[in-house]
Every structure is written in structure tokens, then in C-alpha cells.
Amino acid sequence: MRAVWMLGLLSGLGALSWNAALVSDKQIVDGKVSLKHRVLTEAPKSGAINRRVSDLEFTDLQGRAYMLSQLTQRGPVVFIFTATKCPAAQRYAVRINQLYETYRKKGVQLFLVYPNYDDTREAVLQHRREYGLKPPAVHDPDGAIAQAVGATMTPQAVLIDKKMLLRYRGAIDDNRYENRVREHYLKNALDAVLAGKTVKVAAAETFGCTIRYREEAAKEAPVTYAKHIAPILQEYCQPCHRPSEVAPFSLLTYRDAYTWRKEIAKVVEARQMPPWKPVHGYGEFQGERRLTDEQIGMILKWVETGAPMGDPNDLPPPKQFSNDWALGTPDIIAEMPVEYEVGPTGDDEYRHFVIPTNFDEDVFVRAIDIQPGNRNTVHHVIVFLDTSGTARRLDAADPKPGYEAFGWPGFVPAGMLGGWAPGFSPSVLPEGTGYRLPKGADIVLQIHYYRTGKPEKDRTRVGLYLEKRPNPQPVGIAWLINPLFRIPAGAERHEVRAYWIAPRDVEVVAITPHMHLLGREMKVEAELPDGSKKTLIWINDWDFKWQDTYHYKTPVKLPRGTRVVVYAYYDNSEKNPNNPHKPPIDVTWGERTQDEMCLVFLHVIGEEGTGFRGGRRGGGSLIRRSANP
Numbered sequence: 268m269r270a271v272w273m274l275g276l277l278s279g280l281g282a283l284s285w286n287a288a289l290v291s292d293k294q295i296v297d298g299k300v301s302l303k304h305r306v307l308t309e310a311p312k313s314g315a316i317n318r319r320v321s322d323l324e325f326t327d328l329q330g331r332a333y334m335l336s337q338l339t340q341r342g343p344v345v346f347i348f349t350a351t352k353c354p355a356a357q358r359y360a361v362r363i364n365q366l367y368e369t370y371r372k373k374g375v376q377l378f379l380v381y382p383n384y385d386d387t388r389e390a391v392l393q394h395r396r397e398y399g400l401k402p403p404a405v406h407d408p409d410g411a412i413a414q415a416v417g418a419t420m421t422p423q424a425v426l427i428d429k430k431m432l433l434r435y436r437g438a439i440d441d442n443r444y445e446n447r448v449r450e451h452y453l454k455n456a457l458d459a460v461l462a463g464k465t466v467k468v469a470a471a472e473t474f475g476c477t478i479r480y481r482e483e484a485a486k487e488a489p490v491t492y493a494k495h496i497a498p499i500l501q502e503y504c505q506p507c508h509r510p511s512e513v514a515p516f517s518l519l520t521y522r523d524a525y526t527w528r529k530e531i532a533k534v535v536e537a538r539q540m541p542p543w544k545p546v547h548g549y550g551e552f553q554g555e556r557r558l559t560d561e562q563i564g565m566i567l568k569w570v571e572t573g574a575p576m577g578d579p580n581d582l583p584p585p586k587q588f589s590n591d592w593a594l595g596t597p598d599i600i601a602e603m604p605v606e607y608e609v610g611p612t613g614d615d616e617y618r619h620f621v622i623p624t625n626f627d628e629d630v631f632v633r634a635i636d637i638q639p640g641n642r643n644t645v646h647h648v649i650v651f652l653d654t655s656g657t658a659r660r661l662d663a664a665d666p667k668p669g670y671e672a673f674g675w676p677g678f679v680p681a682g683m684l685g686g687w688a689p690g691f692s693p694s695v696l697p698e699g700t701g702y703r704l705p706k707g708a709d710i711v712l713q714i715h716y717y718r719t720g721k722p723e724k725d726r727t728r729v730g731l732y733l734e735k736r737p738n739p740q741p742v743g744i745a746w747l748i749n750p751l752f753r754i755p756a757g758a759e760r761h762e763v764r765a766y767w768i769a770p771r772d773v774e775v776v777a778i779t780p781h782m783h784l785l786g787r788e789m790k791v792e793a794e795l796p797d798g799s800k801k802t803l804i805w806i807n808d809w810d811f812k813w814q815d816t817y818h819y820k821t822p823v824k825l826p827r828g829t830r831v832v833v834y835a836y837y838d839n840s841e842k843n844p845n846n847p848h849k850p851p852i853d854v855t856w857g858e859r860t861q862d863e864m865c866l867v868f869l870h871v872i873g874e875e876g877t878g879f880r881g882g883r884r885g886g887g888s889l890i891r892r893s894a895n896p
Contacts (some may be wrong), residue, residue, distance in 0.1 A: 549803075640685070658670075701740075742870055
């Protein structure tokens with residue numbers, strides 16, 4: 268390292284020392300600081316040239332999903348790897364835009380990829396705005412794309428042809444100063460591929476900054492509780508792992524974390540905790556509670572190295588938690604009619620509580636906030652709407668408060684308002700929209716109770732935040748449902764499909780997958796009229812206890828004629844520990860614990876074409892408006 272710094276001083280270039288500070292000893296062996304470029308330079312690497320690239324699936328900053336194999340069917344694909352802090356990469360903004368504008372007209376699909384672990388999404392968005400970069404950009408902080416195609420530096424270009432062969436890898440051209448360029452490597456490679464010719468220079472030296480991978484960063488410094496682990500636990504664990512919450516133990520202190528360190532390492536490595544089921548990169552959702560690979564690596568390293576406390580001065584301030592309404596005082600508060608007692612033992616209980624309303628007209632709910640009456644026992648809550656009177660009849664027939672039903676509320680819902688589970692934050696619909704709460708509808712709370720080993724009492728309430736703007740757009744719910752299936756006894760991976768065709772241009776704001784105990788995996792894909800595909804959600808480790816409605820960060824636009832397909836997979840074998848049948852039997856659609864479902868709700872702006880509009884029915888009310896709406 269000292270030699271590199273000395274060369275930087277002799278060259279009189281501050282940029283050299285900036286880059287050298289980010290380069291590991293191993294990387295310096297593979298590259299050098301050249302006198303021509305005055306930055307770290309890597310020799311051409313031709314080992315992967317003309318070899319087939321593995322298929323990749325990725326999502327750009329606008330939420331558009333891509334699959335490399337589908338892109339290459341339409342034309343060559345170029346990945347240009349860049350970074351927000353690399354001076355050499357920043358010099359290429361104008362040239363990148365020129366390449367994009369010139370070659371997209373010729374069928375070339377060019378993507379910017381930000382592979383550095385320390386480039387945040389916000390920094391990437393700011394970088395694109397500041398430099399006016401036009402190509403679609405991919406935030407890839409795990410470096411998955413870079414590692415798949417062998418990228419090592421920024422800026423660096425990789426060209427893949429229609430046969431998915433890697434045809435070029437290296438610098439965009441031979442000089443970061445525009446007026447000194449003599450060799451246009453990427454341009455020449457593109458022209459050759461488009462003409463069906465051999466690329467004369469298929470691997471060129473790359474100059475700029477090394478790509479900084481998460482796993483490399485994790486090895487550079489000791490990991491301590493005070494500096495590294497406490498902030499992670501505060502953000503992702505303590506909302507549930509604290510006194511009077513549903514988690515079985517607290518993680519507020521170093522002693523807590525040290526006591527449970529081995530369990531923590533195992534559950535985060537298996538991605539069982541924090542509970543977040545959607546696979547990363549297949550839809551961008553609000554409130555994502557997913558640890559990054561870097562964070563998991565730090566936790567594992569911390570445990571492996573003895574779980575040191577570190578310097579107490581590095582500890583972050585204690586996080587303050589509040590049980591007040593997260594979005595302020597609600598417009599309306601709906602509360603369970605009476606307190607409900609949960610027994611100490613037995614299976615988890617799924618109880619439904621009916622709350623009549625007395626609105627004079629339909630109202631539109633833009634957000635809800637749910638406050639469990641007893642967070643020790645409430646595992647999750649889903650809020651349904653009933654206009655048929657069925658929920659009232661079920662309630663009247665059950666001698667205890669509310670009524671029991673597993674998974675399904677026992678009626679065809681006239682709507683859904685959302686849900687809650689430990690650690691969740693309220694999601695807010697786009698301005699000017701809201702779920703329709705029909706005049707006279709009943710609110711039905713489906714509450715999953717976890718038994719704690721002692722009697723518990725609960726009286727949960729729900730805060731409703733109404734859309735105040737005139738003539739709001741209702742958010743309708745499209746059903747993707749297949750009730751006509753049979754899962755054979757012993758089948759370990761039985762596929763069931765359902766589909767829905769968009770009758771108009773739609774914007775999807777949220778999605779709710781639903782299966783029962785045999786469910787193992789569900790993927791929902793949109794097949795657009797132009798032949799492209801977009802994955803709306805993928806859950807590859809289904810757990811009925813952690814079902815949820817997932818709200819997109821930005822609405823997903825699907826043009827008219829889009830075919831949305833549900834791929835659901837079930838394990839009806841003895842290997843499935845959740846199988847309610849011992850031995851297994853054939854299973855079909857039904858509402859009971861031992862039955863199954865294949866169902867997805869798409870929450871879309873507008874009710875037209877969804878077939879989902881609640882009826883009208885009168886009734887009393889156990890709902891009250893807030894004192895300060």
C-alpha cells in the first residue's frame with residue numbers, strides 16, 4: 268500500500284490516493300496504477316469471452332423487472348458498471364448517454380449497474396439526477412450482477428449477445444478524457460455484434476475504481492456490539508423483542524444479545540428473522556424488514572469472534588418506542604365489542620370479531636393503524652369487510668365473543684382494509700385513493716392469537732384514516748383464484764396455477780398472497796402484451812403464520828391485456844411438518860385447517876373490472892369517530 272501512495276505523491280494526483288485507499292492488497296496484485304490513466308488499472312481478462320452467461324433476473328430503480336434471457340431475445344444487452352463516488356466513472360456520463368441514445372435505436376438494451384455495497388439507493392437516485400443519466404439503472408448493492416458477469420471495476424462495460432454469449436468486457440474506451448480517446452472499445456464491439464462479425468478487441472484494460480463487495484468490507488475491521496450490532500438490533504429486532512411484545516425474549520441490551528447470540532446467528536443466517544417473506548428483487552415494498560447480506564455477515568462474524576462489546580462510547584442512543592397512533596389521531600376508531608380471553612394452552616387460535624358501522628354514505632380509507640390490546644398474544648390481524656350479514660350470523664352462533672374460523676373469515680369479503688403483524692408500520696395508499704368502506708358494512712377483525720402458557724386478555728382496536736379529497740379513486744381488489752384443484756397425497760411439490768387478465772390499464776398498489784399449511788412457495792408473474800414478464804412477488808418459503816398484504820413503494824403499472832399468473836406449490840408429503848394429515852390424504856379447496864387455498868388479491872386503483880364492489884346493509888354500530896378528527 269505504501270508504494271501505491273508514494274506513486275500517487277510522485278504523480279501529483281489526489282485521485283490516485285483516493286482510489287488506493289479503497290483497494291485491498293489482493294486487488295493491487297491484480298492491477299496497477301498506470302501512468303496513462305493515473306488511476307488503478309486492470310489488465311484485460313479474456314477468460315470468459317465467448318462463454319455463455321447464466322440467466323439473471325433483476326429490477327431497475329423504477330421497479331421494472333427483467334430477465335436476461337428474455338432481454339437477449341430482443342437484442343444485445345450491455346451492462347455498464349458505475350458508482351456514485353468514482354471520479355473516473357463520473358467522467359463518462361455524457362458518453363454513456365450518447366451510447367444509450369445511439370444504440371437503443373438499433374435494438375441494444377443498455378443498463379447502468381451500481382454494484383458497490385456502500386452506494387445507497389438514495390445516493391444512486393441523486394447521482395442519476397445530478398449527472399442526467401438516461402439509461403435504466405439497477406441498484407445492485409449485493410454485487411450479484413457484477414459477480415455473475417465478472418465485473419471488477421467502475422466504469423466497466425460488459426456486452427452480451429443474443430445467444431447470451433459474453434462478447435466484450437473492459438473499458439468503454441481508452442481514456443477518461445473525452446478529447447484524448449483513440450479507441451472506442453464498446454462502440455466497436457457493438458458494431459461488430461450487430462453486424463454479425465467477430466469482435467476484434469473483446470477484452471480491454473479497465474481503469475477507475477474497484478468494485479467494493481459487502482463480504483470484503485466485513486473482513487476489514489473487527490465487528491463489535493456497540494458499533495455494528497446494536498444499530499441492527501434496534502432497527503430490525505427491538506420493535507418486537509422488548510418487554511410486553513409478542514417476541515419470546517428481549518434484545519434491548521448487550522447482555523440480552525450476548526445471551527441469545529447463537530440463536531440470533533442461526534435465525535438470521537436462515538433468514539427466519541426478521542420475518543420478511545418476499546424474496547429480495549421481486550417487487551419493491553414499503554416497510555421491508557430484510558437484513559442485507561452485509562448485515563448478516565457482520566452478525567455471524569460478531570458471534571464467531573466471541574461477540575465482543577466494543578467501546579461503549581460507540582453505542583447508539585436507546586431507541587424510543589411508542590404505542591401511540593403512528594399516523595396521528597385517526598379519523599375513526601373501531602374497537603372489539605368486548606375483551607376476549609385467550610387460553611394458556613392448545614393450538615394457536617384464529618378469532619373473528621364483528622364491528623358494525625353506521626355511516627350514512629360510503630367512505631374511503633387511505634390508511635389504517637392497528638393497536639393490539641395485548642401484544643404478548645396477538646400475532647397478526649387482518650381487517651375484512653362484510654356486507655352480507657354472514658359474519659354476524661357466525662358470531663351469534665358462537666357462544667364466545669366473536670367466532671372461530673381458520674385462515675378464511677367464513678364469508679366472501681366485500682373488501683379488505685389491511686393488516687398488522689409485529690414490527691409492521693402502517694402503509695398509506697397514494698393520494699386521492701382509498702379502500703371503499705360501504706355504507707352499513709361490518710368491519711371484521713381476524714386475529715391470530717399466540718398462546719403464551721398463561722391466560723391472556725385482548726381488546727384490539729383499529730384507527731381509520733379517511734381520504735378527505737373529493738371524488739377519491741377507490742382501490743378495488745382483483746381475485747386470482749383457483750378452487751378446482753386436488754393435491755395428491757404424498758406429492759412433495761404439486762403446482763397449482765391461477766390467472767387474471769387486466770381488463771384495462773391498471774396500477775397495482777398492493778398484493779396479498781394466501782395459502783394454508785401445505786403451501787411452500789408462491790410466485791406471481793405479470794405477462795405483458797409486449798411479451799415481457801414482470802414478477803410481482805415471490806415467496807419461496809411460505810409460512811401461514813406470516814402472511815401479509817404487501818404495499819408497493821410505487822404502484823406497478825400493468826397495461827390492458829396483461830395476464831397475471833399465480834404459480835403456487837404445495838407439499839402434501841410426510842416430510843412437511845405442517846401437514847395436518849397423518850398420513851397424508853388428497854387435499855382440495857376449502858376453508859378448514861385441513862383444506863387448502865390458491866388465492867391472491869391484487870389491490871388496484873379503480874374498481875372497474877375487478878368484480879369487487881360491496882353491497883349495502885344497515886345495522887347498529889360499535890364504531891366511534893375520534894374526538895379530534
